[in-house]
Amino acid sequence: MLLSQYIGEAGRPQVVAREGSEAYEVKSDASLYELAMEAAGTGTSIRDHILALGLNGAVDLEDLQSQGRLLPPLTHPDPAHLHLTGTGLTHLGSASTRASMHSKKPEDETDSMRMFRMGVEGGKPGNGAAGVQPEWFYKGTGHALVPPGGPLKSPAFALDGGEEPEIAGLYVIGRDGMPVRVGFALANEFSDHVTERQNYLYLAHSKLRPCAVGPELLVGELPGSVEGTSRIRRGENVIFEKSFLSGEANMSHSIRNLEHHHFKYDLFRQPGDVHVHMFGTATLSFADGVSAEDGDIFEIEAGPFGLPLRNPLARPPAETREPLTDIRVL
Structure with a gap:
């Protein structure tokens, strides 16, 4: 699994998960930092934590990249x-x-x-x-x-x-x-x-x-x-x-x-x-x-x-x- 973040419409990081060629938004308003801290606190792998949250519609990462909306995959507030x-x-x-x-x-x-x-x-x-x-x-x-x-x-x-x-x-x-x-x-x-x-x-x-x-x-x-x-x-x-x-x-x-x-x-x-x-x-x-x-x-x-x-x-x-x-x- 590959994870990334982009600047969402509300100006907050939106986490994206990709396996193979398709990338999907994670069903969460949390940043990857917040998701990682949650997983670390429960002893769950980040992959299992994200799959448990579920995935939304597909996103075009290359388009987001061309728009300059991609963030470093892990940041701190x-x-x-x-x-x-x-x-x-x-x-x-x-x-x-x-x-x-x-x-x-x-x-x-x-x-x-x-x-x-x-x-x-x-x-x-x-x-x-x-x-x-x-x-x-x-x-x-x-x-x-x-x-x-x-x-x-x-x-x-x-x-x-x-x-x-x-x-x-x-x-x-x-x-x-x-x-x-x-x-x-x-x-x-x-x-x-x-x-x-x-x-x-x-x-x-x-x-x-x-x-x-x-x-x-x-x-x-x-x-x-x-x-x-x-x-x-x-x-x-x-x-x-x-x-x-x-x-x-x-x-x-x-x-x-x-x-x-x-x-x-x-x-x-x-x-x-x-x-x-x-x-x-x-x-x-x-x-x-x-x-x-x-x-x-x-x-x-x-x-x-x-x-x-x-x-x-x-x-x-x-x-x-x-x-x-x-x-x-x-």
Whole structure:
């Protein structure tokens, strides 16, 4: 089952369920967040909860997408209680991509390569215990979450704005503090790779950018291997197109290990919160020498996730001199 949300006639989120080619409104005025919290409270799967509510008439998701009415599949009524985070160096091949950005000599082993080796050796322990920690980063709150079709706005001080095609896990925290995975969705973990390349310690700065998730959320387990395509469209032309692989068969960490090392912190188990946690990628147009421009459209698609995720880049003219942010003294 695939779940999505769009802006209904009353201005509220309307949840849509799809199995196969047909999509139907769920017989409820509740958002997917509200439905997920209800299911988490009763111990019911989100699929069973939705089927128990029933379905209304069919909807045309592609038409809603063209109208710009699709929302991220899971949101929070207070964006400050939605956390955008992720992990890096989790995919086979991701270390060579990262190392090429930071190493001047091929024979130099970077911190990225060492972190990757740790994941290969201990990221899938398979014995019920936690494996090695992955690289982890913070992107922001729900204020940085962009709907499908919405612009990914690069700040004027940014040195670059590039896509990262990823799969994200979407979670609610139950009233008892238990993390509950609602499902998986495509994500564009938009980042500033030029800033990151200057110095590895700028990674945290490079990640503080908006990101897009959706349009549809896959309920259930993630397939062992997922193959998708990442594109950049410039006008009528495709200036970049490359396949990407995800799923545990193509990763150095298990999903459960990545989840553990995020949710082991009490901070991330606050009842009622939403988490969008991105699992990394090994495919970047930046690594192939592509520099996205204002108006370019990023397009990410993979069969199990339904509609593609498309977002234009909005990049203002670069500032010749970065002005100081105004601070008022009390």
